[in-house]
Amino acid sequence: MTRTPAASPPPAPTADLPSEHGTRLGPRLTVVLLAMLWPAQMLTVAGVFTSTSQGAIAQHFQTTQIAWSATIYALVVALATPFVAKAGDLFGRKRVMIAILAAGLIGDLISVLAPNFELMLVGRAIAGLYGPMAALVYASARDVFPPKYVGPATGLIGSSAGIILILCPLAAGWLLDHTGFHGVLWALGGGIALGLLLVLFFVPDIPPTEERVHFDWAGGLLLGGSATALVYALAQGGGTWGWTDARFLGLVAAATVLAVLFVVVERRVTEPLLDVRMLARPGVSTVLAGSAIAQGTFYSAGTMVVFVALYPSIPGVSAGLGWTGTHNAIVGTPAGLLVILVGLAAGVLTRKIDPRLPWRAGLVVTTVGLIAQGFFHHNELQIILAGCLTNIGAGLVLSCAGILLLGVVSHREQGVASGMAVMLTNLMNALTTQLMFTALNSDRNILNGTAFYSDNALSKAYFTLAACMGLALLMSFFIPKVLRPNQIETGTTEQLVSTR
Template identity: 85%
Template structure:
């Protein structure tokens, strides 16, 4: 039951991603909003900014207490969202629910404290690999709920899942003493990072409407740069930084963190494109959606979901014998090609299955190798901090790539009764934009120095520090 009390809350993050992605098209049409991008973006921003604070709070107050607190916050946020009378109130709920996002960092950090040393690896592996089952089952469940109960049914099911996670932690999660007595919270750094990211995301979202040379857009970009520079200067001076600038100065860590954040953020963003391709209605001259039911869409996407699991397992075995940079680069190249193919071919079931499987094949390699590369680039002492940084940067990348995707979509949209619908050209351009983001990660991959393989990590070898 202890393992279940850790596994369930951690995998509810994956469940939340699938459920909210499935329901956001219906939400946009229900509230007649053209700003549905913020449904995902505001959640990702809060997760990114809350992660380092939550991780430090776990060290100071005990991880079980903090897990209970953020599970309760997530439940409150989901209830606000499902009961929201307006889209603006729903966004408030999504922001509050984002406080639950760092739960995975606490779960993985707790594994060493809760399980005997000989069982830590097995328990951690089970917690991580269970995501594959979730990715296969949850789209079917979300599709069925959407077809029979609308988006409210999907969001109620999500709230029920969070409530069950809270109950499991309360009843079965052991109490582990705090690991630190005093912790300095870098509030200034958090505000500067949050301000910089929020300004950048807002500028990307408004660029298509105001024009990229508009003085307001240029001013927002300038403000983003100023805040980012101030953040770096602050982080170099504080005792407990949000991001360890000295660690980031090492090429192996910087390139792995940046590349994995962009690649994973882009891959997860690409998964939301199915909403506009498959679930939006087919309206001649207005919307190029296919008008499928949620269940039909989930069934069509099942082969791609299974492929992510299979390829991920194979990649995990391969990286014990070969340089993990090789499957990482292959995954990035294949995913880029897959996104380009999805841009061209998204007009029927066969095209979506084949193009989606190509993207998922590469995505399986990407998701499997990202964590392996990070473990090989840092020491055992740095793993906790590096993992927190990776989660934070991935969510920031997810927010940015989501906004870039909507910028491409909005260049050829039609507003009908307050809701934005997208042409076939808009869908193609959005896929091409995401392919470009993945190509950036591919270019970065060739600058990653050699890192340790998993078998070398097991023997106690140390990563390079230059």
């Protein structure tokens, strides 16, 4: 693996931020970091709030299609991310952050005011437009922070999901118990509004990094069509159609053809939506694929708590524990705290050792934790212990994902690479969520228009997610050597092009 200077590179744009000296981050950059943390985690916030209220929403609208509440959101995030990342490069990332947060806020308002489930799904789809926020934040870290702080700041942004996993379930649980799911959704809209204000007033302007003048709409339509066909096929194949139905096989074939056409188009257009040549580099492809599967699976696993803890206990119908939202949040607090602590440790550790080592360790522990949750999810002690095991691994996974990506791409590639990372993570989240529901639907009961699940179905769902995490673990052994955070170039240094 070598790095060679780029041919006559233009000077890298930098954020309009004063330099910080000394060993500490400094008050100005600390405020900026905090202002970036919250909007970057809005995807996780939305996941926690909507998953907490999912059971109540399903019973309120009497629908068996509640899976689409999460799936349509993840799918829109995946499809919008390349366009959002490219727009950030073209028009400046702060401007695009403001635009997508405003659009997402509108979507959340539609969801909370929707009189039926179909209109709620429309709102969820529009709200997905703020999902790519993390891609813009990660790409901006190199321009905002001095070189020695890029790794720790990136790791903290990733591991701050642990804060969400502690505070947001408590808030969502209390709101669900006292105000119903409408109160939870109103609070989610308030969180988006807060993120919008933080970006407006505290995130510095980051100049455009490219001078391209148009988007690759053909590539976007092909990619969108392929992803939509595949996700819908999985949803129907595991539900009413079956895996051998001609409609399922036809949609899978169509998704494959569209994906191939997408690659062909992207290799030929002068302004591609995604750089498939970058994906041809082993370091980039293995990091992006492995991290997308791992993170997408972990976020899917987070929704399992709804069916395990919040669904009612109805003998012969539902194996849920029937807990209140508050009780469930309290039980989950130790596991959420571990994500933060382990993530902080990983941010420091990766400055001294190969980031692939804690990454692999995290995947092993998370896989074992999901298997344990499949066997042990019947009382508070079991859920705490198995959940803590899963989240110890998740702390390493969430923290190391962004750091690994920094180590395999150059500064000029960071925007596109971050966009691909978020897009693939959400696409994998949509896919693993559908696989999870396929396992759940293998043993379900319909009562008053709502699907309830047996204990056997809950176990199968956890084992399915463990298999997905195991796939990410297998892929991790194909990742070539990457740079540690203190070795990467940033927006303030000479630009280099990796031949990795």
